[in-house]
Amino acid sequence: MRVPSIAIKNVTRRYGEESKSFWAVRGITLDVYPGEVTVLMGPSGSGKTTLLSMLGGVLAPTSGSIGVCGTRLDRCDEDACQRFRRSKIGFIFQNFNLLSSLTALENIAIALSLRGADSASAEAALDSVGLASKAGSYPHELSGGQRQRVGIARALAGDPPVLLADEPTAALDAAQGRRVMQLLRQRTQERGTTVIVVTHDPRVREFSDRVIEMEDGRITKIVRRVRPEQAGRQALWTVSRSGNVVAEVGGI
Ligand code: ADP
Numbered sequence: 048m049r050v051p052s053i054a055i056k057n058v059t060r061r062y063g064e065e066s067k068s069f070w071a072v073r074g075i076t077l078d079v080y081p082g083e084v085t086v087l088m089g090p091s092g093s094g095k096t097t098l099l100s101m102l103g104g105v106l107a108p109t110s111g112s113i114g115v116c117g118t119r120l121d122r123c124d125e126d127a128c129q130r131f132r133r134s135k136i137g138f139i140f141q142n143f144n145l146l147s148s149l150t151a152l153e154n155i156a157i158a159l160s161l162r163g164a165d166s167a168s169a170e171a172a173l174d175s176v177g178l179a180s181k182a183g184s185y186p187h188e189l190s191g192g193q194r195q196r197v198g199i200a201r202a203l204a205g206d207p208p209v210l211l212a213d214e215p216t217a218a219l220d221a222a223q224g225r226r227v228m229q230l231l232r233q234r235t236q237e238r239g240t241t242v243i244v245v246t247h248d249p250r251v252r253e254f255s256d257r258v259i260e261m262e263d264g265r266i267t268k269i270v271r272r273v274r275p276e277q278a279g280r281q282a283l284w285t286v287s288r289s290g291n292v293v294a295e296v297g298g299i
């Protein structure tokens with residue numbers, strides 16, 4: 048039996064105090080498996096970033112349980128959450144979040160040293176995204192696509208078991224977006240990494256194993272994509288929230 052790397056049970060998140068509070072996540076139960084790319088889609092304000100932040104140990108749930116790689120995040124204090132983030136999570140941000148006064152290589156090396164990993168592997172990380180020749184370049188000397196690849200190299204450096212990406216292709220053109228998703232897909236397959244991508248971009252579906260749709264803080268639909276190399280032919284199924292197949296979408 049497959050063991051989920053992420054187990055979310057009845058999770059809610061409220062912002063603000065009693066009278067003016069807003070429930071951004073209203074009861075989510077979901078298992079996520081290693082070696083899979085899971086895409087979270089949904090309109091703006093549906094709670095995607097809130098959910099992703101809880102999975103990364105940045106935001107505590109209001110209720111419910113969240114287990115990621117064996118750590119119960121709903122029971123962690125701030126120190127434990129920080130240790131968890133550094134050892135288990137690679138974050139990829141929409142706006143790259145590179146430090147402008149550091150070179151591409153230094154941006155990665157500093158992330159590695161925060162993780163307690165050998166910063167010498169920064170070069171290999173940069174090479175893995177095809178940017179070895181840009182090691183000494185500062186962010187303002189790189190194109191948007193190159194900056195995003197540095198951001199990805201930083202997230203991949205040290206080989207964290209979970210990669211969380213919030214709108215990673217939003218600032219990129221179609222070709223750059225494809226390359227970014229190919230990279231994430233490749234890493235998932237080679238290392239069994241758990242990848243969750245929040246996106247508005249329908250083109251990202253193609254690189255996923257599962258698409259989860261959210262609305263008003265709830266999951267409304269889960270579509271599992273059986274990849275051609277797995278099935279020998281292409282197929283899509285709609286599955287219910289409990290994970291049972293309820294309707295076939297694509298033909299097999
Ligand atoms: P998405 O990423 O799907 O656009 P978010 O998770 O960012 O959605 O936000 C979900 C809802 O929670 C939105 O209505 C947003 O306005 C609200 N929200 C997000 N962050 C905060 C916050 N820090 N304080 C109050 N409300 C927030």
Ligand code: MG
Pocket residue numbers: 095096097
């Ligand atoms: Mg968001």
